[in-house]
Amino acid sequence: MKKVLIIGTIWPYQHGGVRVPGLAKYLPEFGWEPVVLTMPLPGKPRLEYRVVETPFHDVLHFFIKRFVTTSEESTETQLARKVGLTANNPVSQFIFHFLRDIVTYPDIYRGWQAPGFKAGGGLIEKEGVKAIISASPPVMTNIIARKLKERYKIPWLGDFPHLWSQNNFYPYSELRRKFDKRLELKTLSQADALTTTAEPLAEKIRTLHQEKNVYVITHGFDPETENTLPDRLTDKFTITYTGGFATVLREPDMLLAALQELIAKGAIDPGRIEVRFYGTKEDWVNGQIEKYGLSGVVRQYGKVPMPESLARQRESQLLFNPKWNDPQEPGIHSMKILEYLAARRPILATGRYHDVVDDLLEETGAGVCTSSVEDTTKALEKAYQEYLSRGQVAWHGDAVKTGYYSHRAMAGRFAAILDQLIGHKSEVYR
Numbered sequence: 001m002k003k004v005l006i007i008g009t010i011w012p013y014q015h016g017g018v019r020v021p022g023l024a025k026y027l028p029e030f031g032w033e034p035v036v037l038t039m040p041l042p043g044k045p046r047l048e049y050r051v052v053e054t055p056f057h058d059v060l061h062f063f064i065k066r067f068v069t070t071s072e073e074s075t076e077t078q079l080a081r082k083v084g085l086t087a088n089n090p091v092s093q094f095i096f097h098f099l100r101d102i103v104t105y106p107d108i109y110r111g112w113q114a115p116g117f118k119a120g121g122g123l124i125e126k127e128g129v130k131a132i133i134s135a136s137p138p139v140m141t142n143i144i145a146r147k148l149k150e151r152y153k154i155p156w157l158g159d160f161p162h163l164w165s166q167n168n169f170y171p172y173s174e175l176r177r178k179f180d181k182r183l184e185l186k187t188l189s190q191a192d193a194l195t196t197t198a199e200p201l202a203e204k205i206r207t208l209h210q211e212k213n214v215y216v217i218t219h220g221f222d223p224e225t226e227n228t229l230p231d232r233l234t235d236k237f238t239i240t241y242t243g244g245f246a247t248v249l250r251e252p253d254m255l256l257a258a259l260q261e262l263i264a265k266g267a268i269d270p271g272r273i274e275v276r277f278y279g280t281k282e283d284w285v286n287g288q289i290e291k292y293g294l295s296g297v298v299r300q301y302g303k304v305p306m307p308e309s310l311a312r313q314r315e316s317q318l319l320f321n322p323k324w325n326d327p328q329e330p331g332i333h334s335m336k337i338l339e340y341l342a343a344r345r346p347i348l349a350t351g352r353y354h355d356v357v358d359d360l361l362e363e364t365g366a367g368v369c370t371s372s373v374e375d376t377t378k379a380l381e382k383a384y385q386e387y388l389s390r391g392q393v394a395w396h397g398d399a400v401k402t403g404y405y406s407h408r409a410m411a412g413r414f415a416a417i418l419d420q421l422i423g424h425k426s427e428v429y430r
Helices: 019-030 059-067 075-082 090-103 110-127 140-152 174-188 199-208 253-264 283-291 306-314 335-343 356-364 373-390 399-403 407-421
Strands: 002-007 032-038 050-053 131-135 156-159 193-196 214-216 237-242 273-278 298-302 318-322 347-350 367-370
Touching: 002 019, 002 110, 002 140, 019 032, 019 131, 019 407, 032 110, 110 140, 131 140, 131 407, 140 156, 140 174, 156 407, 174 199, 193 199, 193 407, 199 214, 237 306, 237 335, 237 373, 253 273, 253 283, 253 318, 253 347, 253 373, 273 306, 283 298, 306 335, 318 335, 335 347, 335 356, 347 356, 347 373, 356 367, 356 399, 367 373
Parallel strands: 002 032, 002 131, 032 050, 131 156, 156 193, 193 214, 237 273, 237 318, 273 298, 318 347, 347 367
Antiparallel strands: none
16 A cells, blocks of 8 residues: 655644545545654544654744733733733734734744654655645645655645635735745645645636646545434424634624514414524624524524534534635635535525535535525525424435545545556546
């Protein structure tokens, strides 16, 4: 079996790496043995694949320790006090953002570069690694991969579920973006192929890296979690969301407004419906719930462990997915929508703009997207009437097509690209 070095972080133990666990678990089915190179994992979890952990110097933590003395105030406030200014002073804000941009360049894991390169080189030399995958973020994975590519001349595939300098939600200054763009061009000039999760993101990458082969490989769900023997559904008309909200960009307002209208006109009995939000509790979400007079119907339950989250999805009559509300970024698949495919329960996605979620639900038949309160009201009323007449809302998804979005399918597509990079003919797994 051919070996591939995957450089990245592992979700949920580290920030970012939602790709890595699925790839590492299922690549062996396609002839590739993964070795995951990552930073120290908290809690030393027992994983189903081989992981090599390397230490790193946390430069941001070192910087913060020199200025921050309490957790009761923000870093920005304490830094401003150090220089004799208030936190909202334009000068102190400029200093804070300027220092942040410098300290975290090219990202907060820059102290991982040397140990990551050393460990990766050792694995390539001793174990005959045939190819490299860098899974971003963090972007440091790509810098380590480039150095290894230059040294050992083996194929490198750079994966970008989140874009680098082209990210629409770029968190730093425009000046830093220019430096990041230059570094991105230099770094990825050595990559043999690039991947991302949706065609709108791939189009962005192609405009910057015009000579590169760019492939679209969506995220996936673990097929072991697929609800092939359906769980018993709730007695009430239960609508469930397992995820986070973000003001303006991901809100439940369209759903809440539609529910208010349906209850007010007597189309839905408030005693027979329950709406459950599992995720970080937000005061502003409670404010919206109260605004629409739904305190007895809609409730935030807070975060729950993943097994419970999946169980709540499987028993629900309807699964809710508020889409990312930004017309400039139509390429975002939330991980929740993919978990929902595995749950095999009908999905209601709301959002004002057409995006990849619309395409996914149309392709799989797993649910509907609505773009207005009026459309959401109609979809909810239809589902509720089905619940009243049949005792449940039926799932009409195509099991074969939803299977295209599994970790197994994702790994098969990566394996096909890796095979091509090392000169083997391979058909893309579908």
